[in-house]
Amino acid sequence: MSSFIGDWHALAILFVAGVIPNQIWRMLGLWFGGGIDENSELLVWVRAVATAILAGIIAQIVVQPPGGLASVPDWLRYSSVAAGFVAFMLARKSIFAGVIIGEVVMIAGKYWLG
Amino acid sequence: MALPPLDSPQWQTSFRAFLWGARSIGATVLTLVLFATYLGIGALAHDSGFSLGWTLASTAFVWAGPAQIIVITTLGSGATVLQSAIAVTVSAIRLFPMVVSVLPLMRTEQTKRRHLILVAHLTAVTLWVECYRFLPQVPRNRRIAFIHGLGLGLVSICLIANTIGYTLAANLTPLLAAGMLMLTPLAFLFSTARNCRELADVIALVLGLLLFPLAAMLNSGVDILVSGVVAGTIAYAVHRARAGIVRARA
Numbered sequence: 001m002s003s004f005i006g007d008w009h010a011l012a013i014l015f016v017a018g019v020i021p022n023q024i025w026r027m028l029g030l031w032f033g034g035g036i037d038e039n040s041e042l043l044v045w046v047r048a049v050a051t052a053i054l055a056g057i058i059a060q061i062v063v064q065p066p067g068g069l070a071s072v073p074d075w076l077r078y079s080s081v082a083a084g085f086v087a088f089m090l091a092r093k094s095i096f097a098g099v100i101i102g103e104v105v106m107i108a109g110k111y112w113l114g
Numbered sequence: 115m116a117l118p119p120l121d122s123p124q125w126q127t128s129f130r131a132f133l134w135g136a137r138s139i140g141a142t143v144l145t146l147v148l149f150a151t152y153l154g155i156g157a158l159a160h161d162s163g164f165s166l167g168w169t170l171a172s173t174a175f176v177w178a179g180p181a182q183i184i185v186i187t188t189l190g191s192g193a194t195v196l197q198s199a200i201a202v203t204v205s206a207i208r209l210f211p212m213v214v215s216v217l218p219l220m221r222t223e224q225t226k227r228r229h230l231i232l233v234a235h236l237t238a239v240t241l242w243v244e245c246y247r248f249l250p251q252v253p254r255n256r257r258i259a260f261i262h263g264l265g266l267g268l269v270s271i272c273l274i275a276n277t278i279g280y281t282l283a284a285n286l287t288p289l290l291a292a293g294m295l296m297l298t299p300l301a302f303l304f305s306t307a308r309n310c311r312e313l314a315d316v317i318a319l320v321l322g323l324l325l326f327p328l329a330a331m332l333n334s335g336v337d338i339l340v341s342g343v344v345a346g347t348i349a350y351a352v353h354r355a356r357a358g359i360v361r362a363r364a
Contacts, residue, residue, distance in 0.1 A: 006165025014168060017195050018176045018185040021203035023235070029213025030227065030234040043211045044353060048318040049346030050208030053201075054180050054306055055322025056329070056338040056345075060187060061299045063327050067161025068283070068291040080296060081303065088304045095147050098304040099297065107293045 072110050080106035117251045131256035135263025138248060144240050145271060147301050151179050152272040154298030156279025157291065158183065162190030166280050173272050178238050180205050183298060184338065193336075201339045212242040219249050220257035229258060236265030239309070314353035321345035 005011070061069070062077050069077070084102025091097035117134060118124040125131055139145045152173065159169040164186065172182050181202045188198040213234050220233065244264065252260045283291050310316045322345040329341035 004165060005167040010164065010168050011171060013189065013195050014172055014185065015175075017189065017198040017202055018172055018181060021199055022176050022178050022181050022206040022209060024203070025206045025208075025210040026213050026234045026237060027231075029210045029237075030217065030230055041354075044312075044314060045346065045350040046207050046211065048314045048349040048353070049342055050205060051306060051310075051315055051318040052322030052325075052345035052349065053205045053338055053342030054302060055319045056326040056341045057180055057183055057187070057205075058299045058303050058306075059323045059326035059341075060330070060338060061158075061183070061295075064191075064330065065295070066158055066187065066190065067295060068157075068288055069295040071288055072292050072296075077296070081300065084300050084304070085307075088307065093304075093308050095301065095304040095308055096143060099147070099150060099300045102300040103293055103296060106296055107289060110289055110292060 072106060073113070076106060076109045076113070079109065117248070120251070120253050125253045125256050128256060128259035131252065131259035132263035134252075135260035135265075136267040138244075138260075138264050139267040139271060142244060142247075144243065144305075145268065147305055148179075148240055148268060149271055149275045150297045151301045152275035153279035153282075154294055154296075154301070155179065155182055155186070156276035156281075157283035157294040158298060159186050159276075160280045160283040161291075161295065162186050164190075166277065169276050169280055170273055173276055174269060177235065177269065178206060178209065179298075180302070188338075197336050201336055204339055204342065208239075209237060212239070213237050216242055216245050219245055220254070220261060222255055225258070233258060233261050233265070236261065236269070239305070240268060241265050243309070312353065313356065314349045317352055318346050318349035321348055 062081060065072070065077065080102045083105040084098040087101035088094060088098030117138070124134065155173070156169055159172075160166075172185065176182050176185070184201050184205055185198055188201060189195070193201075216237055217230055217233065221230070241261070241264065245261065248260070248264070249257055279294060283294060286294070306319055310319060322342060325341040325345045326337065329337040329344070332340060334340060
């Protein structure tokens with residue numbers, strides 16, 4: 001059981017760094033939501049920054065890959081994303097097509113490299 | 115799967131509405147995308163040295179894929195708790211407009227604020243998108259129950275995906291384990307690209323991708339925050355400038 005939970009310190013960190021920072025915004029939305037215009041300029045900026053942060057996370061995983069992904073060469077990871085994007089656009093913005101083609105390119109490439 | 119008509123007896127009890135909500139997870143491709151994302155998060159958590167219980171707790175209590183990935187990658191790569199918390203707080207701001215825009219869809223005159231707490235917790239990008247799609251087909255007084263069913267159904271799917279991803283990462287060949295880790299960036303990239311509604315969103319996405327490698331050279335511990343705020347602000351400035359040009363022409 002202890003290996004399932006891991007150490008309690010890590011769980012405490014999860015609450016401080018993960019749970020609280022998210023729930024704050026949800027509860028603020030619940031409390032003050034009534035008075036805010038969804039299309040206000042502030043929220044346009046907030047959405048743009050949030051989107052760019054998400055893009056940064058995507059880039060981080062591809063550029064500085066964690067664990068097992070680090071064994072795949074840089075150019076192959078980038079090719080996988082590029083191929084997935086082409087498929088995504090060709091299939092009228094199908095998320096599914098993009099993910100499948102990206103995966104096929106990376107796995108086939110890595111298999112072929114040995 | 116089609117929902118029953120608005121005047122159907124199927125909507126007479128909240129419990130039935132809850133079940134219709136839970137069944138609706140089968141009616142959307144986003145469930146599949148979410149499954150793939152959380153499969154990837156399970157694998158990522160495993161490779162970054164977190165326990166399975168920790169991973170499941172993060173899904174149940176954080177319930178925001180990007181935030182979970184920031185916590186896992188920043189803490190996994192040696193950032194301090196404070197740096198990680200700041201990056202997550204900024205990334206989570208986007209939940210605020212989502213909650214603000216979703217709650218009026220299900221409020222009635224009898225609705226108290228406490229009835230909406232679980233809905234607010236379940237609100238994340240997938241649920242937010244699905245609210246606009248499903249709720250017009252649900253009677254107003256049953257919408258909260260329906261969303262509880264849909265949201266808790268999605269959480270359950272993701273907990274299962276986490277467990278499978280975590281277990282597989284430990285046992286798969288290196289080739290397939292790498293493939294599973296790659297699911298997260300691919301699924302996020304294309305679902306974000308699909309959600310881009312305005313030019314500002316597109317610029318923020320593209321610049322955010324391009325600026326991160328530059329920001330990473332700073333090695334500040336909050337690189338994602340730096341590239342995010344810079345790219346997002348430039349995107350907003352372009353949006354403003356463009357709105358100004360349109361107004362000047364008119």
